[in-house]
Every structure is written in structure tokens, then in C-alpha cells.
Amino acid sequence: MTVSAPASAPGADETAAARDRLAAMVGRGGALAWGVADADAFDEAPEGFRPGDLLPGARRVVVVGGSPPRAADWASPVHEHLETMGTSDRINSLGLKTAKFIEAEFGYYALFVPPGVRRGNRPFLSVALAAELAGCGSRSLAGPVLHPEYGLLFYSAIVTTYPFPVMPPLAEPACPAPACIEMWEAEGATPCTRVCPLGDGGCLDGRIENGRLVERRYDAARCTSRVYTHWIPGFQKGLELALDQDEPEARKMVLYSSHFTKTLWSMTYAAQSQGQCWECMRVCPVGAGFRDKA
Numbered sequence: 025m026t027v028s029a030p031a032s033a034p035g036a037d038e039t040a041a042a043r044d045r046l047a048a049m050v051g052r053g054g055a056l057a058w059g060v061a062d063a064d065a066f067d068e069a070p071e072g073f074r075p076g077d078l079l080p081g082a083r084r085v086v087v088v089g090g091s092p093p094r095a096a097d098w099a100s101p102v103h104e105h106l107e108t109m110g111t112s113d114r115i116n117s118l119g120l121k122t123a124k125f126i127e128a129e130f131g132y133y134a135l136f137v138p139p140g141v142r143r144g145n146r147p148f149l150s151v152a153l154a155a156e157l158a159g160c161g162s163r164s165l166a167g168p169v170l171h172p173e174y175g176l177l178f179y180s181a182i183v184t185t186y187p188f189p190v191m192p193p194l195a196e197p198a199c200p201a202p203a204c205i206e207m208w209e210a211e212g213a214t215p216c217t218r219v220c221p222l223g224d225g226g227c228l229d230g231r232i233e234n235g236r237l238v239e240r241r242y243d244a245a246r247c248t249s250r251v252y253t254h255w256i257p258g259f260q261k262g263l264e265l266a267l268d269q270d271e272p273e274a275r276k277m278v279l280y281s282s283h284f285t286k287t288l289w290s291m292t293y294a295a296q297s298q299g300q301c302w303e304c305m306r307v308c309p310v311g312a313g314f315r316d317k318a
Contacts, residue, residue, distance in 0.1 A: 033187065033300050034186075034187065035286075036189075039186075039187055039188055040188055040189060042129075042130055042186065042188060043060070043188050043189050046058075046086070046122070046188065047123070049122070049125050050088050050122060051112070053088075053121060053122070054090050054091070054114070055088040055089060055090045055091065056092075056171070056177060057087075057088075057089040057160040057161065057174070057177060058088045058158075058160065059085060059087050059155070059158030059159040059160045059191040060084050060085070060087070060158055060188045060189065060190055060191045061084065061085045061157035061158040061190065061191070062083075062084065062157070062190045063076060063082040063083050063084055063085055063088065063221055065157050066085075066150075066154075066157070069149070069150055069152060069153060070146075072137055073146055073147075073148070073149060073150070074149070075144070075149065075183045075194055078135055078137065078148060078149060079133055079183045079185065080183045081133070082184070083184065083185050083186065083187045084183075084184050084186065084187060084188050085149075085154045085158065085181055085182065085183050085184070086122060086126070086134075086158075086181070086182040086184060086188065087107045087151070087154050087155045087158040087160050087180070087182075088118050088119055088122055088180050088182075089155060089161070089171065089178065089179045089180075089181070089182050090114070090115050090118070090178065091111040091112065091114040091115040091118075091178050091189070092111065092174060092175070092176055092177050092178065092311075093106060093111055093176075093302075095314065095315050095316065095317045096161060096317070097317075098302075098306060098315045103232075103288070106302055106316075111120045111178065112139075115177075115178040115179065116139055116180050117139070118180060119136050119180025119181065119182055120180075122134070122180075123135060123136040123184075124184045124188055126182065127148075130164075130186050132184055132185045133186075134182050134184040134185075134186070135153075135182065135183045136180070136181075136182055136184070137149045137151060137180070137181040137182065137183060137230045149181060149183070150181045151180065151181045152168070152169045152179070154179070154181045155169045155179045155181075156169050156193060157193055158191055158193075159192055159193050159194055160177070160179065161177070161194065161198055162193070162197035162198045162199060163197075163199070163229045163237075164198070164216075164237070164310070165198035165199060165200065165204075165214055165216050165217060165228060165237060165283045166216040166304035166305060166308060167228075167247075168198075168305070170198040170308070170311065171310075171311065172194070172196075172198040173311065173313075174303070174314050175198075175303075175310045175311015175312070175315065176311060177306060178304050181247050189217075197236070197237065198310050199308040199310060200214060200236075200237055201308075201310050204211035204232070204309060205232060205235050209242040214230075214232070215230055215307035215308060215309065216304040216305075216307060216308055217230065218302060218307075219303045219304060219306075220304050220311055221244055222241055222242075226243075227242060227244075227246050227247040227263060227304075228240075228241070228242060228243075229241040229242075232281050247301075250301040251299075251301050254285070255290050255291060256291060258283075259284075259287045259288070259291060262278060262279075262283065262287055265278050266279050266284075313316075
């Protein structure tokens with residue numbers, strides 16, 4: 025079946041009803057947050073990585089968020105558990121179902137934005153920017169888009185030609201949290217910048233003024249070397265190391281090591297990168313009520 029836009033554009037009542045049906049569908053699918061961004065609002069993204077570059081005639085970007093690590097995942101003292109407990113693939117599954125739903129129910133194109141990178145280590149579309157524009161959360165000192173209630177969520181995006189009503193960004197950002205503002209005023213640091221300070225071998229720094237985040241500095245290369253320890257970059261490093269060994273026994277030590285084995289498990293557990301360093305999120309007060317249980 026070829027999907028094409030109907031001859032006449034839907035009216036406001038029709039698109040509002042479509043939005044309600046979509047909300048019900050993603051809610052049943054397990055979304056904890058969802059929203060709709062205007063496809064023309066991605067000026068911050070570089071050319072070639074905007075919604076219209078993926079789907080000609082794109083009007084909206086639908087974002088669904090959910091599948092965070094569970095509270096017990098955060099509480100476990102065995103750090104290898106959180107390293108390999110992949111949950112991001114579940115929200116990708118919902119994103120693909122959402123794209124199919126839009127095409128089947130409304131007859132307009134809906135393109136699921138795939139995980140991974142397109143070229144130059146850039147994703148096909150910045151799902152973080154899409155989530156922020158769609159009102160699912162706000163950017164943070166630590167980097168991820170944070171939801172006011174749940175904190176860290178995984179997100180999936182769908183580019184569509186259907187003109188769903190746009191949902192605005194958050195009026196009040198989730199970051200910095202009140203506790204972070206108090207800590208900043210007292211110490212000039214926040215929990216995330218304290219646990220991973222850019223000036224002392226870490227990745228994060230920034231500035232808060234009048235209770236708002238006004239500057240963020242982030243060493244992406246340094247963070248990548250820690251977050252991707254056991255995913256595809258880890259596999260590439262381990263394979264290179266193994267191939268560099270002249271002795272068969274030395275190659276076997278690399279290929280059968282616990283590190284290389286965990287790398288393979290990490291790649292098969294999740295469709296997206298599964299982080300090996302979560303410390304900035306572990307200390308973040310945003311979403312702490314969701315993570316803390318009895």
C-alpha cells in the first residue's frame with residue numbers, strides 16, 4: 025500500500041481528535057511522556073540532519089519517552105548490572121509501532137528515526153532536541169534531556185507529514201532542580217558537576233544564574249571513552265587489540281576476557297548504546313522520587 029496525504033488538509037477538530045487517539049495509543053504502549061514538535065523548529069540542528077532531510081514534506085516530529093532503568097537497577101551495588109540492563113530498545117519498539125499507527129490510521133507518512141549514527145558519528149536526527157522541542161523535558165547540566173517527574177528517560181522520534189497540533193516546550197525547565205540551585209549558591213557546584221568535574225578529570229561544568237542554567241561545558245570525547253566502554257566502540261578497541269597480538273594465546277586472552285565478553289553482551293542486550301557510567305544521573309535530584317523506593 026502506498027501512503028499519501030489526502031487531497032484536503034484535516035481541520036483543527038480532526039487533528040485534535042487524532043492527537044487524542046495518538047495519546048491513547050502511546051499510553052497503552054508504555055510511554056511515560058510524549059509530545060509533538062514542529063518540524064520547522066529544528067534550526068539548531070545542522071543541515072542534513074533536520075526532519076525535512078529525512079522525510080520530504082515533514083510537518084511534525086512525534087516523540088515518545090519511557091523505559092528508564094527501574095528503581096532497583098539504580099539501587100543495586102553491583103555496577104555491572106546497570107551496565108548491561110538494556111531498556112532503551114523498548115522505547116524504540118514503541119516508536120516503530122507509533123509510526124505504523126500514524127500511517128495506518130491517518131494515511132500520512134510517518135518515519136521512525138532509527139537509533140545509531142548516520143555519518144560523522146551524528147545521529148540521523150537529534151532525538152534529544154526533538155524531545156525538548158516537544159515538551160517532554162529540558163536539557164540539563166549533565167547532558168540528557170530530563171523529565172520533571174521521571175528524570176532520565178529514553179526517547180524515540182517519528183517524523184510525519186500529518187499536522188498534529190504542536191505541543192510547546194516546558195514552561196519551567198527540569199534542570200536545575202531547587203536542590204541544585206541551593207547547592208550552587210552555597211558551593212558553586214551541583215551534584216553532577218561535583219561528581220564529574222571538568223577541571224579535575226571529569227566531563228561536566230557550567231553556570232547557573234538567577235535559578236536558570238545559562239552555560240554548560242561538556243567534554244564529549246572524555247565522556248564517550250567512559251560511557252561506551254562496552255558497546256560498539258569497546259568492541260572495536262578490543263578487536264583491534266586482539267589483531268595486534270602476535271601470539272595466539274595473547275589473542276585468546278583478549279577475545280575470551282571478561283571485558284570483551286561484556287562488550288558482546290552489551291551489544292546484544294540493547295539496540296542503542298548502553299551507558300557504563302551513570303554517576304551524573306545517579307546523584308541528580310530530578311526524578312529522585314521515581315528512583316527511590318523502600
